[in-house]
Amino acid sequence: MLTTAEARESVLSSMQTFAPEKTPVAAANGRILRQTVRAERDQPPFDRVMMDGIALRFADFEKGVRRFPIQAMQAAGDEALTLQSGECIEIMTGASLPRNSDCIVPVERISVEDGLAVIDEDYSAESGQFIHARASDHAIGSELLTPGERITPLDIAIIASAGLTEIETTRKPVIRVISTGNELVPAGRSIAPHQIRLSNGPAIQAMLDAHGYADGDHEHLVDDLEVLRERIGRHLDAADVVILSGGVSMGKADYVPAVLAELGVNVVFHKVSQRPGKPLWFGTGPQGQAVFALPGNPVSALVCCRHYVIPALDAASGLTMPLPEFASLGADVRFEPDLTCFQPVRVLSNAAGQVLAIPVKTNTSGDFTALSATDGYVELAKEQSFFSAGTPVFLHRW
Numbered sequence: 001m002l003t004t005a006e007a008r009e010s011v012l013s014s015m016q017t018f019a020p021e022k023t024p025v026a027a028a029n030g031r032i033l034r035q036t037v038r039a040e041r042d043q044p045p046f047d048r049v050m051m052d053g054i055a056l057r058f059a060d061f062e063k064g065v066r067r068f069p070i071q072a073m074q075a076a077g078d079e080a081l082t083l084q085s086g087e088c089i090e091i092m093t094g095a096s097l098p099r100n101s102d103c104i105v106p107v108e109r110i111s112v113e114d115g116l117a118v119i120d121e122d123y124s125a126e127s128g129q130f131i132h133a134r135a136s137d138h139a140i141g142s143e144l145l146t147p148g149e150r151i152t153p154l155d156i157a158i159i160a161s162a163g164l165t166e167i168e169t170t171r172k173p174v175i176r177v178i179s180t181g182n183e184l185v186p187a188g189r190s191i192a193p194h195q196i197r198l199s200n201g202p203a204i205q206a207m208l209d210a211h212g213y214a215d216g217d218h219e220h221l222v223d224d225l226e227v228l229r230e231r232i233g234r235h236l237d238a239a240d241v242v243i244l245s246g247g248v249s250m251g252k253a254d255y256v257p258a259v260l261a262e263l264g265v266n267v268v269f270h271k272v273s274q275r276p277g278k279p280l281w282f283g284t285g286p287q288g289q290a291v292f293a294l295p296g297n298p299v300s301a302l303v304c305c306r307h308y309v310i311p312a313l314d315a316a317s318g319l320t321m322p323l324p325e326f327a328s329l330g331a332d333v334r335f336e337p338d339l340t341c342f343q344p345v346r347v348l349s350n351a352a353g354q355v356l357a358i359p360v361k362t363n364t365s366g367d368f369t370a371l372s373a374t375d376g377y378v379e380l381a382k383e384q385s386f387f388s389a390g391t392p393v394f395l396h397r398w
């Protein structure tokens, strides 16, 4: 049986990269950047005035001049004027520095009388003050963004400032989510005492959405070989990624692995030495589609989705993988089986600046209502059975 690390590695190396496509900048937020973004111009593109006030020659101020005839007014967006020596130009924030000037005195430190700007007696100016020098942030052609970033509103500012209206990002993969099980009844339909509400499908769709992969269509299938063959076959033809839940354990109606094999999906692994989620099945379809068959147990399904499916989608989308995150275990945990334990936790930080992962008890392995109070889960090494409070552990946030 594979370890969790081997299973993760095996999934990531089986993924085919999704192609990039041109995306309007208005639709690019949250998508993964697939090109370099370079500066269209120097930033700032000219010596930019940083205060409302007057522009003057520092040499005049240094000689002791404090009264400057106002030669003109120049606002942001106006072409730079040329300053006459001994005079000043009324200037606004964002304007291009007038030629022959090299000092801005803020409006708060002057008074204006009869076309003269008079600087407060106690004011001391410096050469070059309140001037944001051309190219001091970056020069034309500089690399501003690199491929592999998930685009945020802050990046949108950079993309727009580079003059781009569209940009290469990863195309959205086609994802199909399938819940299997005769006992399952979706919300909105009447339900008998021996039946179970279908919750994995909507939860998996929501988790995909939360990670930037919306539009995962969902279908519920009964445990019938004929139906599974027909419907999974159709979904495979249409999808880049198929995510099933249920039907991968050792029960008589657990047909999913056999049906996938019939459909030409090559098994990469079945079972991982972990709890929850041990029965996880993963394979690749005839066109390289990734096929995840998650255990039906709702806690297992969600942990496996977060631990394997989301990183697989991120890797195939060209996302630069995030660095691992660590937390300090907030209480002792004992876990006897020779399996990696994925322990749901609440994440808190204390006044010492430590990140604490507080284990949240679940009633049974299927108690998914307890998950609502959690922020993620920690990964507790297979080789150990007792983990004392304070142990540093891998933290995975939902």
Ligand code: AMP
Pocket (backbone or CB within 6 Å): 179, 180, 181, 183, 184, 196, 197, 198, 199, 200, 201, 245, 246, 247, 248, 249, 251, 295, 296, 297, 298
């Ligand atoms: P299975 O992996 O098919 O043996 O299912 C394991 C357990 O998870 C059973 O109690 C199922 O009823 C339950 N289960 C399977 N699929 C779902 C689902 N989509 N929503 C909620 N519970 C499920």
Ligand code: MG
Pocket (backbone or CB within 6 Å): 180, 181, 182, 246, 247, 296
């Ligand atoms: Mg089942």
